[in-house]
Amino acid sequence: MQGLAQRVTATHPGLVNSDASYGELAWNWGRAHATESHAWRRRLWFADNDLVAWGWAQLPRQVRRRDGSTHDITGAYLAYQVDPDHAGLVDEVIDWFDGVASGVERTVLPCADDEFGLRRWAAHGYSEDQSALDDWTQLNERDLTDIAEPVLPHGFRFRTAAEAGAEAVVRAHVDAWPRSVYTVEAYEDLRQTAPYREDLHVLVEAPDGTMACSAIMWLDEVNRTAEFEPVGTHPDFRRRGLATAMLLHGMRLARAAGATHMTVACLGAEGRPAARELYYGVGFRMLARDVPLVKPADRA
Structure with missing residues (x-):
């Protein structure tokens, strides 16, 4: 997954999805896999032994905070990356996510520059999240x-x-x-x-x-x-x-x-x-x- 992030960074840096950069993958995996991996689902897609797409679904779960309180996460979130040379795989990623997270609200953060991907997400019933209008993320360099x-x-x-x-x-x-x-x-x-x-x-x-x-x-x-x-x-x-x-x-x-x-x-x-x-x-x-x-x- 980090190798794919490196390849996309080298050729299409504006298409490195939120939570799919080389460092973000390490941070998200390292800090949370011991406590949250029970609610993770992952899928990898290969072409000629090269990883060309992946999906990492974070399903509903209960999170225990350091003060002993708990927080229920009721929806599902998808981190993902698709090699631009295999852009059509985004439909398979979406179908997979809809399958593993059926019955709950699903959120995702595709790149604004990914015009093809945005069209495909819309075709599968995804629309702009009005509750997150102040929570979008920008990558700076x-x-x-x-x-x-x-x-x-x-x-x-x-x-x-x-x-x-x-x-x-x-x-x-x-x-x-x-x-x-x-x-x-x-x-x-x-x-x-x-x-x-x-x-x-x-x-x-x-x-x-x-x-x-x-x-x-x-x-x-x-x-x-x-x-x-x-x-x-x-x-x-x-x-x-x-x-x-x-x-x-x-x-x-x-x-x-x-x-x-x-x-x-x-x-x-x-x-x-x-x-x-x-x-x-x-x-x-x-x-x-x-x-x-x-x-x-x-x-x-």
Whole structure:
């Protein structure tokens, strides 16, 4: 699946579906397979021994949060990728998803530039998800030729995951994303994914020892590109320039590791500007966006 992501990135970067990039696959698999894989269904399509399409359906399930509360997910979501040279397989992917997720609401995030795919999803009864008009995602990119010097406030310092340790790494993520179900066990699983590197997992430590923000970078050596995912800042340390400094520091580390290009995804709606403005402020610009689609539970 990551190999297909690399091939599509090399030839059609605007068609890398949300949740189907090289780094996103590692992040989603590593952090969740121990607790959520019972609700996953996967299908692979091959041509001459090459993977040319895949579907990863996440079915209804109950998620237990770190505070002991639970959240019921009643619909199904599909992550998928189809090789543009085998675009017609999207119909098989859709039929498969409709089969494994029949009877529940189904959502999917195809790329806005995938005109053929969008027509096929519409033909199968999917329409724009009006409830997700503020939740579409854009992919941003920049090259790594000119990167400003990162500047941290007095007393703050950069750390790597190896220096911070697992407990602090997980706490940094959960502080930034309070609804996350991330655990030390999930992080240990994440560390086993092939592209994970502790030296490309960066944090900013506050003077009191709190890990104020953090980001993981996923290096695709084939395409010499790296991806930030996820990026988060503790609520008590926002609007101090820490994330900006961390992103600049991270891009310098990625460049030293061999990357010439960087990507990061964020919410793109006009009313959700915070992350977009952060990334634009360090030189990123939009490359592509997705289109939230939905099919009601009562539609065959």
